[in-house]
Amino acid sequence: MKIGIVTFHNVYNYGGMLQAYALCQFINQKYSNCYCIDYQQEALTRKYRHQLWDPEKPSVQNVKHFITYYILRRNYKKEQKFNAFLKHYIPLTSAVHHIGEFRAVSASFDILVSGSDQLWNPQFTGGQLDPVYFLDTNHSPRKFAYASSAGARDFNALELEQLKQYLDSYQAVAVREEYLRQQLNPIKQNVQVVLDPTLLLSKNDWLSIREPVSGLPQEFILLYTFDNDSKTIAIAHRIARELSLPIVSLFKVKTKLPIQYTLADLGPAEFLDVLDKCRFVVSNSFHGTAFAINFQKDFYSVYKPSNPHRVLNLVKKLSLENRVINSIQDLPQVSKWGIDYSIPMAALEKERTLADNFLTFQYDGDLQQA
Numbered sequence: 494m495k496i497g498i499v500t501f502h503n504v505y506n507y508g509g510m511l512q513a514y515a516l517c518q519f520i521n522q523k524y525s526n527c528y529c530i531d532y533q534q535e536a537l538t539r540k541y542r543h544q545l546w547d548p549e550k551p552s553v554q555n556v557k558h559f560i561t562y563y564i565l566r567r568n569y570k571k572e573q574k575f576n577a578f579l580k581h582y583i584p585l586t587s588a589v590h591h592i593g594e595f596r597a598v599s600a601s602f603d604i605l606v607s608g609s610d611q612l613w614n615p616q617f618t619g620g621q622l623d624p625v626y627f628l629d630t631n632h633s634p635r636k637f638a639y640a641s642s643a644g645a646r647d648f649n650a651l652e653l654e655q656l657k658q659y660l661d662s663y664q665a666v667a668v669r670e671e672y673l674r675q676q677l678n679p680i681k682q683n684v685q686v687v688l689d690p691t692l693l694l695s696k697n698d699w700l701s702i703r704e705p706v707s708g709l710p711q712e713f714i715l716l717y718t719f720d721n722d723s724k725t726i727a728i729a730h731r732i733a734r735e736l737s738l739p740i741v742s743l744f745k746v747k748t749k750l751p752i753q754y755t756l757a758d759l760g761p762a763e764f765l766d767v768l769d770k771c772r773f774v775v776s777n778s779f780h781g782t783a784f785a786i787n788f789q790k791d792f793y794s795v796y797k798p799s800n801p802h803r804v805l806n807l808v809k810k811l812s813l814e815n816r817v818i819n820s821i822q823d824l825p826q827v828s829k830w831g832i833d834y835s836i837p838m839a840a841l842e843k844e845r846t847l848a849d850n851f852l853t854f855q856y857d858g859d860l861q862q863a
Contacts, residue, residue, distance in 0.1 A: 496520055496527040497599055499626055500608030501617075502583060504537060505568070505575050506719065507743075507764045508691065508780025512609050514583050514761075515690035516639060518698075520852065521584075529608075530598060531585040536619035574760025582702065595625045600632050609640035609669060609690050615652070616644070622652060627659035637665040639852065640687050643673050645800040656680060667851050672802040686806065687848045689783055692841065696769075696788050703765040706756070709741065713754070715771035716742040717781035718795075725795040726750060728821055729775035732793070735827050738772060773830075779803045786811065786841070789834045793818050810844060811837040 498520075502513035513529055520527040539549075547554075579585070589595045599605055605628045611617050612626040628636045638660075648656065657680040660666055667685040668674050674684045714733045718725040721744075730750045733740045739753035743764065746752060756767065768774070774785035774792035782804050785792035794804050796819040808814050816832070818824060 494526060494603045495601060496604045496606065497530045497602035498606045498608045499530050499532055500612060501610040502529050503579060505572050507761055509610055510575060510579060510761050512690045515694050516608050517583055519693045528584045528586050530589055531587065532589045532595060532625050534618060534623065536617065570758040578761045592624050592629060596631045599630050602634055604635045607638040607641045609642060611642045611644045613641055613643040614646045622655050636663045638663060639667050640669040640689055642669040645802060648676055653680060670802045670806050685851060687851055688844050691780060691783050692787055693845060693848060699765050700769060702762055704762040706763050706766045709770055710739050712772040713739050713741045715768065715774045716740050717774060717776035717778050719744050719778060721746050722777045722795065724820060725775060725777040728793060728795060731821050731824065732773060732775060741767065783807060791830055791832050792816060811840045813837055
């Protein structure tokens with residue numbers, strides 16, 4: 494059986510590309526013949542596209558981009574590493590640019606999967622629901638969704654009607670957040686909430702593909718905030734000061750607080766190595782939080798009001814609610830910063846079993862019988 498996944502796979506952020514790898518890898522370990530359909534979604538492509546002059550952007554933004562990317566070469570090395578990881582680790586189809594090409598390429602697949610990340614959030618797909626991410630085909634393959642997300646989107650009545658029409662052809666729907674499940678319940682039966690794909694793989698699975706990073710301090714605080722969040726930076730600085738450890742940031746941040754190391758050009762495989770070597774993680778990112786848990790690191794996840802559901806769902810499942818804080822004032826005394834992972838990891842194994850069962854048994858049989 495041939496299985497095709499649509500997801501946000503070709504994006505230059507660690508969570509996006511690694512969740513795409515994880516779902517493909519997990520299914521291929523069990524069944525093989527799973528591919529990521531190489532959909533070049535227009536809005537996402539435009540976001541990451543580099544060109545000398547983009548007529549859709551203001552002149553000031555074009556000049557700034559020219560200087561930072563073409564002269565200073567900022568992000569160039571990082572993007573090359575992401576491209577190499579994608580080519581080496583994620584099995585891809587030929588490129589797909591629109592619904593017509595998707596229908597042609599998907600015709601060779603027996604099973605189609607709406608994968609994880611915010612595929613169903615119009616904010617990231619040009620302001621509307623994208624039919625490719627809803628597996629709108631001309632043939633009748635088996636369809637299901639695994640850990641699909643719409644972030645914090647509140648669907649309007651028209652969008653809910655569109656969702657109903659799309660999801661009527663799905664044999665099963667599993668989403669990443671309870672918030673989305675509640676919105677879909679009136680239009681689709683038996684919607685489940687499952688783990689993000691990155692948590693389907695164990696720490697050892699991830700370390701098997703890491704690439705070593707040299708020059709790191711023996712112990713350090715890992716700062717993971719890609720939106721320059723001042724609260725996250727301040728909390729990391731407080732923890733670093735209390736533990737007498739340097740900060741390693743995965744992104745260039747604007748702050749007057751000292752950041753001893755900035756590793757802004759890491760690829761996905763190098764990120765895994767840095768994560769493994771760190772002492773403590775401070776992040777306001779969902780995937781930063783998810784990887785910290787999977788690697789059993791002490792961590793604090795900083796509350797993100799624009800999209801809180803995904804982190805809150807995860808920590809609640811794993812009895813780690815006290816690791817989400819909103820400010821420095823929420824930090825307990827240092828003696829309480831360590832995490833006993835016995836209960837969270839037992840809960841994670843239970844969730845992995847539920848996710849495995851979902852992927853194996855779909856109403857009338859498992860994937861091998863589909």
